Amino acid sequence: MNNTLNETGHQGALRLLLSAGCHSIPHALRKSAMVAAWFAFLTFPILVIKVNTIENTVAWRWENMLAIAVATFFGSYVWRWLLARKEIKRDEAKRESVAERLLTKVQSHPILKLAGLAAIAIPAVLYPQVFDLYQTNIMVSCLVFIVLGLGLNIVVGLAGLLDLGYVAFYAVGAYAYALCNLHWGIGFWTMLPLGAALGTIMGVILGFPVLRLRGDYLAIVTLGFGEIIRLVLENWGDVTKGPSGISNIARPEFFGMKLTIAQSTMYMYYIMLGLLVLTIFCVSRLQHSRIGRAWLALREDEIACQAMGIDKVKTKLLAFALGATWAGMAGVVFAARTTFINPASFTFWESAMILSIVVIGGMGSIRGVIAGAIILILVPEYLREFSEFRMLLFGAIMVMVMVFRPQGLISAKRKIYTYKGTSEAGSGQ
Amino acid sequence: MDYFLELFFGGLTRGSIYALIALGYTMVYGIIELINFAHGEIYMIGAFTGLIVAGVLTALGFPEASILVIALICAVIWSASYGYTVEKIGYKPLRGAQRLSPLISAIGMSIFLQNYVMLAQTPDFLPFPALTPQFDFMKPYSAVMNSSELVIVVATIAVCVGLTLFIKYTKLGKAMRATAQNRKMAMLVGVNVDMVISATFVIGSSLAAVGGVLIASHIGQINYFIGFIAGIKAFTAAVLGGIGSIPGAMLGALVLGLTEAFATGYVSSDYEDVFAFCLLVLILIFRPAGIMGKEKTQKV
Missing domain, CATH: 1.10.3470 (ABC transporter involved in vitamin B12 uptake, BtuC)
Structure with a gap:
């Protein structure tokens, strides 16, 4: 697993996706097949069978089982990939996403901040007119x-x-x-x-x-x-x-x-x-x-x-x-x-x-x-x-x-207070 | 007097069902300190599986007596599988996360499962066939207690005794108690903690499924929403008895069932659910540790 994690570039990413959380691609395939089989079994009575207790008739909906098996087969790949990615992210220093960095940049600049506020406020005010x-x-x-x-x-x-x-x-x-x-x-x-x-x-x-x-x-x-x-x-x-x-x-x-x-x-x-x-x-x-x-x-x-x-x-x-x-x-x-x-x-x-x-x-x-x-x-x-x-x-x-992503779409940030004493003392800290 | 006895046995039946669900809450809480919100949904899925299997068997022309047994077994198998899966997907990746995270995940699970059953089956009430046999020897007492109530009470007692013996004398039971006391220490002495937690979910879900099938056949109808109220009430029972304690859950469920039965019988039936919630609020305020629970001191 570690080998795949350390690789970079497209090939590494693709291999990571295909064998996420597993030793090799066949292993991952086997695992996903098992997950699909398990979910097919799990959802069998509720998703496949529909009984009418008054007329005593039973409807079988096998197409649902197929859909679930296919969906969970691929879903399990995504799941393992996300889990593996979470592991890697944990090792790296907490990085902000691009959008968050952009937002911080906009907020720290007074004119940009004003422009940003106007960009939100004007459509908001005009909305019911339009x-x-x-x-x-x-x-x-x-x-x-x-x-x-x-x-x-x-x-x-x-x-x-x-x-x-x-x-x-x-x-x-x-x-x-x-x-x-x-x-x-x-x-x-x-x-x-x-x-x-x-x-x-x-x-x-x-x-x-x-x-x-x-x-x-x-x-x-x-x-x-x-x-x-x-x-x-x-x-x-x-x-x-x-x-x-x-x-x-x-x-x-x-x-x-x-x-x-x-x-x-x-x-x-x-x-x-x-x-x-x-x-x-x-x-x-x-x-x-x-x-x-x-x-x-x-x-x-x-x-x-x-x-x-x-x-x-x-x-x-x-x-x-x-x-x-x-x-x-x-x-x-x-x-x-x-x-x-x-x-x-x-x-x-x-x-x-x-x-x-x-x-x-x-x-x-x-x-x-x-x-x-x-x-x-x-x-x-x-x-x-x-x-x-x-x-x-x-x-x-x-x-x-x-x-x-326990912190949600846009995570909360602590307000950072900057020391406003002499600049040397501030930067020296 | 007959009215009193009728209420008493009605309360006993309710209490039995609450006990079967509450045991799942209390066992899970005892081991990983999580309120498993999805537990009520597992109970509902048990009832639905029972209904579906019973429907198929009836259509195939199975004899009456075998239907209850097979439906019960299938409900247990599938509910246990759901419980196992829910734990693997929603809670296991969150071990060691903040306290609120698994709780919110559990609420998400609960919402998901309810809507899954609603979409896959039906949003309406479904009639549930009366699966429990009618005993002839109960006929003279039919004014105060009927056969299905007897079956529920007896089954619950049997399950509770079985569970108590299981926890006390088997190896897995011992491992469960060890994990509940101290997870890290249990790991150090070689307990497979992940397996123990899975087993707890499986056992708790099986008990809920038994309760689900029995009560559904007693009341005669189910829908996708029954797990919500039953779940909250069973949780109330677990808290009432002292959450984490197995005999406490049984006792709490009995107290809750009887309180509800008498309150609805003598006071007002409109506010049936309000009594349970009021009882819950009162216990938590005056005795948060419950009847049999021990007050825990918080350590730094």
């Missing part, structure tokens, strides 16, 4: 998911607390707006900060008892909490109207003017854009603040962190509550946008989706989360015929990302 209602609508939902992802990023990415019930806070915000609007006619703009505050309060209430727990317990408790909220919404029919949901929720008003649907979608887009900018601003400021550094430290090592005098519970609670704040706010926007909500919008899948945005994009990285949301929301939107396979692919990608 594209039609349908496209704008998709973009709004993408923006909502970016905000949710950034909120969850505080909890999972920065503080390292795995929250699987994030959608509960989103539901709280949405239902708060729907109910207040229904009963008391409270408007969108009043409710936006109130929804955020409610999210925070819920975050504190839930966070306070559970944050003493170790990471994996926290995951389960938050998951349970998310389900409790959904079940309560479903069953407490007197207040929440149960599974049929609440309809006719008011859209946001523009200084008392009633807007048409097209106008209001455009308006919604700009509200979300503003909210996103606010979120990015807050999160990036938080990230490099004292609290942000405390979160990172806590994520890395709790005990060392406590020894340094960081209040573990308070810091974690802050992350949890701040994450919930954004979910509450996004919930209000969601209710106002769709004008109809029911508990089916707040299942575990929603939480899993937001989590995969954060994980696939890159935990702790703002750019990563944005990229993740754009890929995970927009790509399935345009590949409609593919949408059945969406969750299947998400699951698979989550595993693959964890195995081969």
